[in-house]
Amino acid sequence: MKYAYYPGCSMECNAAAYEMSTQVVARALGFKLVEVDDWNCCGATEFFSQDELTASAVVARNLALVAPELNQLVAPCAACYLNLAKTDRLMQDNATINAKVNEALAAGGLKYKAGRVRVRHLLDVIYQDFGEERIREKVVRSLEGLRVAPYYGCQVVRPIKGDDSTEYPLHMDELFKWLGAEVVDYPVKAHCCGGHMTQISEPQAFELIRRLLQSAVDYEADMILCMCPMCQLNLDAYQSRVNGFFGTNFRMPIVYFTQMLGVALGFELKELGFGKELVSAEPALRAKLAQRASV
């Protein structure tokens, strides 16, 4: 299987572990990710609320650049996924925007026919296109005994309604059950991580982060699994600040779901980008997975 691939800017630096593990997992599952040539920024979470038309044009350029023989575009980052999908939807629904965006694209010698490319999140591709049977077959190291809290964040399931539940998504839960993990029923799985609120008002952002961490602790999770670089950054990089602010003592590893999928598929931690997270996942992995191996 072959998909067009839009990595997005986070994957190059702060989410390098996500990029590494995505590539490893893709190779292992046998699908090819063809990076969109000369892609540009998706506008992140802010641009659309500032200037919808310009933002759409900027994002649509990426859709226009998808190689003509490919009609599915995979984005691992939740914000990139949402912006790409939203732009395609907007162009399908709104003839005025569609015309104006194509006018802008034409200036660069490009055009995009709304609806041509199906934008998908990486999780959806792994969950739907590979499915339970084929993934179970590939598991060489079961995650048995490891308690994971699947965290979807807000952007992948909303506002665009995909196949998973908008209010209480379950695809990552199921994927990790296939891998043998104990999946906790993480009640805040689709709540907001604060996004860029850390830059605007720390107390508000820290409270949102604290709730997510606290709930994972309440459910005795060993780690939180992310599918969005923004979420991972907020929960991981701000964890010590949150501890300082509230006087709490969280030590919750925050890793990408592809990293743990890679572990189950038998890859070394280093190949999967472990060690780049600030709250190390290694103690938990060693305790739970080694313990099982010795049995």
Added chain:
Amino acid sequence: MAERVGIYVCHCGSNIAGTVDVEEVARWAGQHIKDVVVSKDYKFMCSSLGQAMIEEDIKTKGLTRVVVAACSPHLHEKTFRRACANAGLNPYLCQMTNIREHVSWVCTDKAAGTEKAKALVSASAERVKYQRPLEPMYVDVNPATLVVGGGIAGLQAALELADAGHPVYLVEREPSIGGHMAQFDKTFPTLDCSACILTPKMSEAGQHENITLLTYSELEEVSGSVGGFTVKIRKKARYVDYDKCTGCGICSEKCPRKVIDTVFEAGIGERKAIYSPFPQAVPRIPVIDVDSCLYFTRGKCQVCSKVCPTNAIDYEQKDELIEVKVGNIILATGWKLFDCARMPQYGYGRLANVFTNLEFERLCNAAGPTNGKIVLRDGKTEPKSVAIIHCVGSRDVNYNEGCSAVCCMAALKLGHLVLEKTNAEVYSFYIDMRTNQKMYEEFYQRLLAEGMHFVRGKVAEVTDAARNPDEQGKLIVQCEDTLLGRQRRIPVDMVVLMSAMEPQADAKELGLKCGISCSMAGWYTERHPKLDPVATMTDGVFVAGVCQGAKDIPASVAQGAAAAARVQGMITKGRVMIEPIVATIDEEGCSGCRICNNLCPYNAIEFDEEKKVSRVIAALCKGCGTCVAACPAGVITGAHFNNQQIFAEIEGALWDAAAAKTEEETATQSVSA
């Protein structure tokens, strides 16, 4: 001799005239359609003056055919056929053209609408010339009635008919009649005990000399038509001899196998493998659930057989197919509860103390698993606070768009029961409070006075993720309070979901068996939503209760009685008219291939073994035309829909822009010449 056609175009006030130039249609038809001797428009053709006009023209102008361009034939075909008959014209020589539902109500462009109306009128006018006089047939109405569903609506219908002296077959799928009403503790707004008002009706139905009770039975097949249906019913094996069993209940008492009762106890109570669903069940004859019975699953046990004082247990019993003949059918098949697990954000199935309303009804019921004590899932702790969430799966485009009609009042009733039986605080989370029947608003006021808390807003989620010590160990209901204009989090011990009413899973299938259809939401479609709410498009088939749309007990009872009244009218009349629109087979040309025999969906074609030809039984034929199209010899004719009539209709519809243009061109040329 040429026919003399009269065309009558109706304005229907502004319903048609608003988007169709009716005067132009009438003028055009008078000038352009061959054999038209009179063409008129009129404000309301269905009024007595309109009808009188048609009758007058038939008499004075010698009309031999009539076309009425107005609304759907479903509404007024009978009216205009009768008018023709009054004037001495065979009613089947009158044709209706639907220029309202098919044109004015679906058009915004008046010019285009007018052109379409002309084409349709032309089609009818060409067809009507080839229509033949037909004579309706009459069949006797079998005074027996089949009622499907033994809930309150079906019970009411059955009792009304039986009390009037007519035989009734009452078919119920479950082991006992009673339906959902038997599960409730109290009924709103009077708070009378549900069982106390229901069980007298149940036992009356059980003992009535005119009612044949067929419980644990399902409708298998329906054939025939109004006045004379033949119905096959599957009596599922109870494994208990109906005649020997006295209903003493020792078998259930001694049965060693307990299982969760997901039907009557809504999943929060238990029953035995041999069981009667509740103490007042009618009949009192138990059934064996073969999926959980130890003898049926493992081949050992037979305790019930050993303890039965009358030797009534019969493990060899088989399903029995019986056939009954009835004149009319009433469907009162009720509803099923929305599966709350489909809204995982409310936690049902994940968070122990989230209940459905039906579970909660059983909790409140003195005969329920907790003897009426309102306790948490642990079976002992009384809640200190209860949240009742309205519209779960109703009024929600993701699940059911419609309102379930009963939940606001049921929520108030349940709130009252909590306040009465416990010291808990009760919160209702509602979108709109709908209390619009007699004494309902008063009941709402009463609950306000009793101290139930009302929060207006749709709940976002029910979660156990606490944000502060007050929320620890509680279920937190997160909601936007739209009156305060802010987000609220209310921690409670228990949550009750007022789940939507949904059509039965097999409603569509049963509807097809009886020849009736369902709405988009899955409820049975009535003949007219306002003026004929219990009849259906199939003569002799009626609907009552929730299977026609969500409604409460009083409305279900009213419909049950209404359906019974309609059936009584048919029985009193004694015979019904059958449309003479049936197929006939020319026996001379029939090769006896029997292709039509198997294709007929109504089993209306018999085969004459002696003459080796097929023959249509007119009383059973519905004139669908399947055999007409399938006959390889082309010797089957559908009355009122023969080839000549249909081709003429098509030609009429294509009266044709092209032809009109040529005419115009000729006119222009002659002018320029």
